[in-house]
Amino acid sequence: MTIKKDTGANELVAADGSYAVVPLRKDNITLMAVQSRVVPVNADKAVEMKKANLDHMLDLIDAAATWMGPKDIIHFHEFPITGFSHMWNREDLLKVAIDVPGVETEAIGARAKRYNSYIVFGSYSKDPDWPDHILSTTIIMGPDGKIVDKHWKLRNLKGVFAGFEVITTTVFDVLDQYVEMYGRDAVFPVTRTDVGNIATTAVQYEPELIRGFALKGAEIMLRAATSGADPIDVRSGAMHNNMYTSLVNNSISRNPGPFFEDVRSGGTAIYGPKGEVLDMANSVNETGVMASIPMAAFRKGRKIPRIHPVLFADLYAEYQEAYPPNMMSADLPDNGFAAAQFLKDKSRWI
Template sequence: MSEYLVAQDGSYETVPLKKDDIMVMAVQSRVVPVKVENAVQMKRDNLNHMLDLIDAAATWMGPKDLIQFHEFPITGFSFMWTREDLQKVAIEIPGVETEAVAARAKRYGCYIVFGSYAIDPDWPEHILSITTIIGPDGSIVDKHWKLRNIKGVFAGFEVITTTIFDVLDQYTEMYGRDAVIPVTRTDIGNLATTATQYEPELIRAYALKGAEIMLRSATSGADPIDVRAGAMHNNMYTTLVNNSISHNPGPFFEDVRSGGTAIYGPKGEELDIANSVNETGVMARIPIASFRKTRRLPRIHPSLYGDLYDQYQEAYPPNLMSTDLPNDGFSAAKFLKDKSRWG
């Protein structure tokens, strides 16, 4: 690997492609939060449903090279969970769930990408939000941590998962600077994943690292303008996978900004989009070989504004969860109350 994180000549690192064109499917599926007292069985039920959807995605309208799910197909999401609850809800990677998905990936010879709450023995007590990329041979090709959570937006509540930003120094020390903005180089293209919205600089960072296919996910919606603009400004194929309408147990609406799953081309053009809020798949053919022939890094001019970014102070500093781990979203809000640099 080069000493530079960003190539100096507009190029980027790749590995040879196994085919000229690939078929990608984004699966719009339900989000069912498991009940803590029945977590094992409900995770199994959600997993089995996910496996059924993989079968449908892989066989409907021909084979697929990549199948993508949203953030929480196995565990679901609930703002009511405590840290102790999440330790029971989260999966291990590798674990029984990834093994089952890996068997499907191997059966169909495709990549499968999905998110989940996860626990890791290297990070005791932390709850992680990880997107896993499983290869067509059934191996775990990569695991991407969520980059950051938005803070100071929800009244009296904060998300308690640990992101890269929350433990930035420790994460960098353990995994290296290159892993902070990870791009996975595969034989179907350079893949990046994110569940963050409304921060175009992050999408640009993936492009500068050589991402060709930006796999974005959301729960309860994302703004199509944000997603399309990211595709256009960075000349990247881009997916957005959102949840479908979900018949959830507990205090949740069945439809919370459901639908909108889509695939966009490198000019921001719509290649396919879900036509309802129900469970469905959207798909597109990506001519990855011809795309790669002429593609270069984005043409930008940081000499004009790089010093502004250097001087900018985030509203909340990094590393706030290196030593403190709030028990739930409400205690997290109290913890962050006096941590803002912006007052």
């Protein structure tokens, strides 16, 4: 297994259109996207409920790895272990979130090693370098059973939910501190593996972010959602950036508590670099979709996207986000309703 992480080099984007890679372990790779349930953990029973969700995820890994041949990458959605609930406060989330590394990554890593696969999944997580922060992360486990990389979510939408805001910390929320700690290169991390250059995101409807990963040399864009995503958004990202893309959404989920069983379930799919559908879930139930990717042939002669930022860079430089970055560097609201109160007079667009 050969891995190369972005190193924080001064050159974020190669001037000649090339991008860094590591040698491939095989010419053609197989990707499976697993559409699975999302069951929110009860904070008072966090240990046992996370264990139940993890055990189910391990069963699905077994199914994915053994159905119709070996898989090089097995991709899950945002929250297979913790689930999601708008009812959690920060104390609850600190119980629900996993440690990375921790018992969950150890168990999933053992499966990755057993099947010689990369396993990619999202989770709420904690980090000792960020006390009291709840991170929404995507974790990449390697075929040696170890953590290859951990990607933070880039941003949450703000000001769009009635009386409620998401309280997880994203790159945008602590941007200056994040860059100081990890470097500017880490804002758009691309993990360069022997099955291709992997980028991940759980952000929808912001094509500039997908383009950012493409400029960094992403070849496989692993996208995750909970409660659906727009196929046009995902397909256009694949086409405009000439890269393979998977979108994993949740299945129908028989959840306890005040949640519908079906909240925009289904739609998990894998798209080719022209936006073509390679495979798509044909139901809202738990299932896997699969595609073979001719990575060696795809990579041959490929360059980063041809764009002309001189025409619009000044527009972007003058653009002001509705809400400024770094708003969680000092303030950590206790819950989504308190966060909405905190943000109600912070918009620059009012």
